[in-house]
Amino acid sequence: MATFIFRRLLQSVFILLIVTFISFVMMTMAPGNAMSTFIDPRIPPSELAKAEASLGLDQPAYVQYVRWLGAVVNGNLGYSIKTGEGVLELIANRLIPTVSLMAVAFTLMLVLALLIGIVSAARPYSPVDYLATFLAFAGISIPSFFFALTLIYVFAVQLGWLPTSGLESYQQDFEGWALVANRMRHLVLPVTVLTFTGVAELVRHVRSAVSESLQQDYIRTAKSKGLKDIHVLTLHALRNSWLPIITLLGVALPRFFSGSVIVEVIFAWPGMGRLLVESVFARDYPVAMGINLFAAILVLLGSLLADSLYALADPRIRYL
Amino acid sequence: MTSISLSSTPLKQPIKRRVWRNFMSHKLAVISGGVLILLMLTAIFAPVLAPYDPYDLAMTEDGLLEFEAPPSPVFLLGTDAIGRDVLSRLIFGGRISLTIGLVSASIAIVLGSLLGVLAGYFGGLADALLSRFADAVSTFPALFLILTVSSFVRPSIFNVMAVIGLLSWMPTFRLMRAEVLRLSHVDFIEGAHALGAGNIRIMLQHLMPNAIAPIIVQATLGVAEAILTESALSFLGLGVQQPIASWGNMLADARNFTVLQSQPWLWVPPGAAIFITVLAINFMGDGLRDALNPRQGS
Numbered sequence: 363m364a365t366f367i368f369r370r371l372l373q374s375v376f377i378l379l380i381v382t383f384i385s386f387v388m389m390t391m392a393p394g395n396a397m398s399t400f401i402d403p404r405i406p407p408s409e410l411a412k413a414e415a416s417l418g419l420d421q422p423a424y425v426q427y428v429r430w431l432g433a434v435v436n437g438n439l440g441y442s443i444k445t446g447e448g449v450l451e452l453i454a455n456r457l458i459p460t461v462s463l464m465a466v467a468f469t470l471m472l473v474l475a476l477l478i479g480i481v482s483a484a485r486p487y488s489p490v491d492y493l494a495t496f497l498a499f500a501g502i503s504i505p506s507f508f509f510a511l512t513l514i515y516v517f518a519v520q521l522g523w524l525p526t527s528g529l530e531s532y533q534q535d536f537e538g539w540a541l542v543a544n545r546m547r548h549l550v551l552p553v554t555v556l557t558f559t560g561v562a563e564l565v566r567h568v569r570s571a572v573s574e575s576l577q578q579d580y581i582r583t584a585k586s587k588g589l590k591d592i593h594v595l596t597l598h599a600l601r602n603s604w605l606p607i608i609t610l611l612g613v614a615l616p617r618f619f620s621g622s623v624i625v626e627v628i629f630a631w632p633g634m635g636r637l638l639v640e641s642v643f644a645r646d647y648p649v650a651m652g653i654n655l656f657a658a659i660l661v662l663l664g665s666l667l668a669d670s671l672y673a674l675a676d677p678r679i680r681y682l
Numbered sequence: 683m684t685s686i687s688l689s690s691t692p693l694k695q696p697i698k699r700r701v702w703r704n705f706m707s708h709k710l711a712v713i714s715g716g717v718l719i720l721l722m723l724t725a726i727f728a729p730v731l732a733p734y735d736p737y738d739l740a741m742t743e744d745g746l747l748e749f750e751a752p753p754s755p756v757f758l759l760g761t762d763a764i765g766r767d768v769l770s771r772l773i774f775g776g777r778i779s780l781t782i783g784l785v786s787a788s789i790a791i792v793l794g795s796l797l798g799v800l801a802g803y804f805g806g807l808a809d810a811l812l813s814r815f816a817d818a819v820s821t822f823p824a825l826f827l828i829l830t831v832s833s834f835v836r837p838s839i840f841n842v843m844a845v846i847g848l849l850s851w852m853p854t855f856r857l858m859r860a861e862v863l864r865l866s867h868v869d870f871i872e873g874a875h876a877l878g879a880g881n882i883r884i885m886l887q888h889l890m891p892n893a894i895a896p897i898i899v900q901a902t903l904g905v906a907e908a909i910l911t912e913s914a915l916s917f918l919g920l921g922v923q924q925p926i927a928s929w930g931n932m933l934a935d936a937r938n939f940t941v942l943q944s945q946p947w948l949w950v951p952p953g954a955a956i957f958i959t960v961l962a963i964n965f966m967g968d969g970l971r972d973a974l975n976p977r978q979g980s
Contacts, residue, residue, distance in 0.1 A: 373814070380818035392834055499968075503961035505910055507917050508953030511936050519943050526939075619823035624914055628937070638826060639918060642833040650830045658821045665821075 366673045374666050378659065382434060385655045386427050392647040439652035444644055449652035453634060459529060460626070460633030464618055466549060467556035472611070475561050476600075479568025483576060484595055494565055501562025506621055510555045510628045517551065524550050527630035552629045556621050560614060567610050571603035578602070604675050612668030616661045704973035711969020714962035721959055725777040733758070734767035736774040737925045753947050760947040762935065772951050775927035779956070782843050782928070783909035789847025790908070791854050791901045795893075798858025799885045803866065813859070820852045828911060832920045842921045846911050854900050861893035895974040902967035906960045913956050929956045 421429075433440075439449035482491040518526040525548050575581065576599050584594045623635035630636075634653055641649035706712055724731060734757075739747060751761045759768035801812040819827075828849055835841045865871055866889075874888050915921035916930030917937075924931065929952040936942045936949035 377814055377817045377821060380814055381821055384818060384822075388830070388834075499961060499964055500957075503906065503957060503964050505913050505917075505930075505933075505953065505956050505960075507914060508933060508949075508957060511933070511942060511949060511953065515942060515946065616820065616823040620825035623823075623825050623829065624917075627918065638829060642829050642920065645833065647830075647833075650833065654822055654826050654830055657823050657826055658818075661821050661823065 367670050370666060370669050370673075374662055378662055381658045381662070382431055382655065383427070385651055385658075386430055388654075389430075389647065389651050390423065392651070393645075434655070439655065440648040442641075442649050443646050449649050450656075452637065452649060453653060453656050456632060456634045456637045459631055460622055460635065463549070463552055463556065463625070463631060463633060464622060467553045467560065468614075468618065470553065470557045471561045471564060471614075474557065475564035475568050476607075478561075479565045480572055480595060480600065482565070482569045483572035483599075484591070486573060491569075494569070498562040498565045501558050501560075504559065506555055506559045506624045507628055509558065510551070510625060513551050513554060514628070524548075526551075527628075529632060548629075552625045552631055555625050555628075556618065559621055560618060564607075564610060564614065568603065568607055571606045572599050575599040575602045605672055608668050608672050608675060612665035615664040616657075619657050619661070701973045705969050708969035708972055710965045711973075714965035714969070717958065717962040718966065721776060721962075722780065724773060725780050728773045728777050732767075732770035732773045734770045736766065736770040736927055739765040750945060752945075759951050760945070762948055763941075768932075768947060768951065771927040771932060772929075772955060775929045775932055775952060776955060776959075778839065778922055778926060778928040779909055779912060779930065780959070782839065782846070782912045782922070783905045786843045786846035786850065786908040786912070787901060787904035789843065790850040790904055791897065793848070794851035794854025795858045795890060795897060797851065798855040799862055799889055801855070802859040802862025803881070803885055803889065809859070812855070816852045816855050819849070824849065825911070825914065828915065829918070829920060832915060837920055837923050839922055839926070842912055842915060846908050846915075850904065850908065850911075854897065854904070857896050857900055858890075858893055861896060862889050865889055865892055898974065899967055899971045902963055902970060906963040906967070909956065909960055909963075929953075 437450055439453075441448055442452060478490075478494045482488075482494045485491055514526050517524045527548075529545065529548055572595075576595075581594060581598055584598050585591075589598075619635070622633060623638060625631065626633045626636040627639050634657070638650060638653045641647075641653070746756065747765055748757065748761050749765045750763055751757055753760045757767050757769070759772060761767055762771070797812055797816075801809040828845055831845050831849065832842070835845070871884065871888055874884050879888070912921055912928065913930030913933070916928045917934050919931075919934060922928035922931050932952035933949050935945075941948055
């Protein structure tokens with residue numbers, strides 16, 4: 363198992379290297395460069411060439427790549443063209459809203475997917491199963507922004523139950539539990555959108571993993587020993603269905619990030635996804651690429667974690 | 683070549699018939715197929731079907747102009763803030779959205795299939811590099827990358843198709859690679875080698891056609907995914923630009939709170955159109971998956 367994780371780690375480092383390479387190539391593809399945005403147009407070209415040399419912009423591309431990579435390793439993702447702030451600080455400011463949104467949605471998604479998936483697998487072709495299947499299809503087919511707008515229209519505009527946007531209500535000063543409650547109310551709609559669009563695929567996988575386990579011999583043995591259904595389902599079938607589910611969770615992370623862009627824009631949620639859209643519109647490429655690289659690294663860590671859990675959950679795993 | 687095509691002919695018909703029968707027994711898939719045919723016909727005959735010019739003020743025969751008008755017998759789905767007929771824009775928007783979905787999914791399928799065949803067939807270093815490259819590209823959250831690259835180029839229908847297509851080939855690549863690895867030791871491929879067939883011939887004539895079933899399913903889902911991506915991009919304002927209508931940019935109006943609150947006819951129809959289209963494609967893909975699965979006997 364240790365070898366498996368170690369080799370997986372090596373592979374991840376290699377992928378990470380390609381990721382940084384793609385990021386660098388995209389940075390050079392972006393229109394304009396650091397010089398054209400910072401520098402006063404009245405400065406003579408000879409002075410510009412000197413400045414370029416001092417910044418290393420006259421070096422061959424691979425030298426620039428190595429220098430840039432060195433900076434990235436030291437935690438320097440560059441600076442915003444618009445404000446001059448460090449990209450990493452900008453991201454750090456937006457990280458907590460995104461992480462809290464995603465953590466709540468992720469937990470909810472996991473619980474719901476397990477519940478619905480297990481019930482569907484245990485009672486195939488029952489009304490619950492059909493409903494779950496239909497909802498799963500709806501979840502992968504509905505555009506998240508349309509779903510979000512519909513929820514706002516129904517629950518915020520028409521019924522007035524929930525706030526439409528933001529982290530909390532700034533008009534009133536809430537403290538203590540009232541503030542917590544207020545923030546929770548703001549979480550409801552964005553979390554619903556993120557969960558519903560993410561849970562669909564997971565439900566189908568949980569269902570097929572569990573129903574596959576249910577056809578195994580040891581399940582028949584467990585049943586014939588007279589164990590209760592719920593016991594067989596949770597302790598026997600589910601335990602052996604964990605592997606595909608864990609892998610899928612690793613895959614779900616990039617989708618979650620993609621989903622968070624739309625959700626954060628619509629609900630005015632001050633997170634990373636919204637920062638990305640803002641910087642893309644401001645043509646602030648260092649920030650946009652920094653967010654891409656940062657998210658890719660998080661995704662890579664997530665899938666590494668998922669695979670390590672996979673190896674822990676199944677002692678038979680060796681590196682293939 | 684002739685001997686191979688001769689030996690495969692007697693088998694082909696029953697398989698096709700079985701696939702067709704399996705597909706037809708999947709009721710939802712058949713209904714979805716019908717819905718999709720209707721949608722495509724609507725898109726093709728948009729100029730005939732649309733009651734007004736989608737890009738200009740909609741004026742009735744007695745010279746009536748209306749702005750932000752709710753649905754009425756004259757304007758079935760109402761008009762928008764600059765007096766354009768929403769139904770006409772919806773019909774023409776379908777043209778754009780469906781075209782972008784089909785074209786960008788095709789780009790992704792062709793690119794992914796070619797790279798997948800190369801990786802699976804040659805193996806070794808080529809496989810390792812291509813596979814890790816695919817891993818690396820799919821490590822970036824798809825929408826992040828698509829949004830960023832879209833901002834590098836001038837927003838146009840062509841660029842939207844290219845960006846989505848060029849950044850969505852990875853699932854097809856993995857599928858094709860796995861299929862080729864599975865097939866490469868099958869007798870008929872070794873037979874083709876023995877007969878002296880070249881690499882390109884084996885890849886294009888023997889490997890790719892035999893991996894077609896999972897690729898067809900992937901292609902269907904790819905179209906659904908591409909339509910969703912285009913609509914998200916256009917909704918955010920980085921995809922198809924005004925005055926051209928796409929289902930996604932029609933919904934962008936609803937980012938204005940007044941529109942969201944009091945003019946639902948502007949944003950509900952395009953949203954529902956995307957939802958129904960993508961749902962139908964996904965149902966059809968599911969039916970195709972069942973129908974094409976060789977392990978599922980009829």
